[in-house]
Amino acid sequence: MNQKSKRQARAERKHIAAAKKAEKNARLVTTVVQENIKKPRKNKNPDSIFAMHMSWCLDYADRECSWSWGCQRDWTEAEWAENIKPKLDEWSKLTWKEIDEFSSDTGHKMHHNMDCDVICEEAQLRLLEIELDGDVIFRFRLGNKLRLWGFRKLQEFQIVWYDRQHKIYPTDPD
Template identity: 55%
Template sequence: MVSKREKRLQRQQLRLDEQQQKSIKVRNILLSEKEPKQAELVKTSKKELYVAPHIERQQLEEQAKAVLTPILKTSRFSNKVTWCISKADRLDHWSWGESRAWNTTEWNSEIEPKFIDFSKLTWKEIDSFSSDTGHKMHHGHELTDLHEEAQERWLLELDLDEFSDNIFRFRLGNTQRAWGYVLQAHFFLVWYERKHIIYTVD
């Protein structure tokens, strides 16, 4: 049998539960009313910050000029050599049987050490190196200087036509060469060759 005291406590608990439920409902209603107002504020702030498309384009063009102009007007010769292999073409073989991919030994003993040394030098210093016969060891090339197969691959397979005026070749050894292109002061290595066939006359 339930005592009067227990019944009283039960009634009090029920009232507390009802009040809590009402509080939750009121809170939810208030939150749901606030959300649209916040959205409206966001929309209003966006309208205040709106920039006309033609003005935005003009601002972007001015920013681009501010960044690019000083770089383009600066000769690379005062800068140190930087390089990467992100554009390296290492697929398949040349028609004369030479693999376009270098192996681990070639990378560790020939390619990487040479370019680590090059990166300690400026482009002016690179330009000053010459062979015993007086020819520059590292220099630019015209695309038409290259083997016909290399020209076709450069243009059609690798789609590097826009860099055809920036072709550069490093001499790594007696017949070993590193071919690529220079953008600003950065050399993108494209081909490593062992037999000096991409450009036979040196």
């Protein structure tokens, strides 16, 4: 009988040790998994570009041919030096949040996204032709009628068009 109870005691101790080991392993796995989960910073959206500084590129600029209204798509060296580049340099010093806060005297946002289906049909077709299709295009206001159009990919503004006459999204009836 002593033999059996020793055997039983040994089996019980082995079972308890195995259960403790399994519990410890489960705690370790949970701890490791929890440590590897990325947590957002408090009060910040880690996916937001608004905290990032604006950058820009010309890789997608559509500067060939002209629009049906008679304007060349390409800008001149003078337009680049006087109208476009200085503004890009100025905006590159700002975050997208600061850029988003620019508004006119009437409260209208000066720089903003627009759905691609509201720009002129010629521009919509041109985007498909040059394989730059997207649902939303971004527009910078450079002056009274001057606009710079492109796509925003994270913090980078990918310049597509320089619109001298506000014809890509006309607001005045002709």
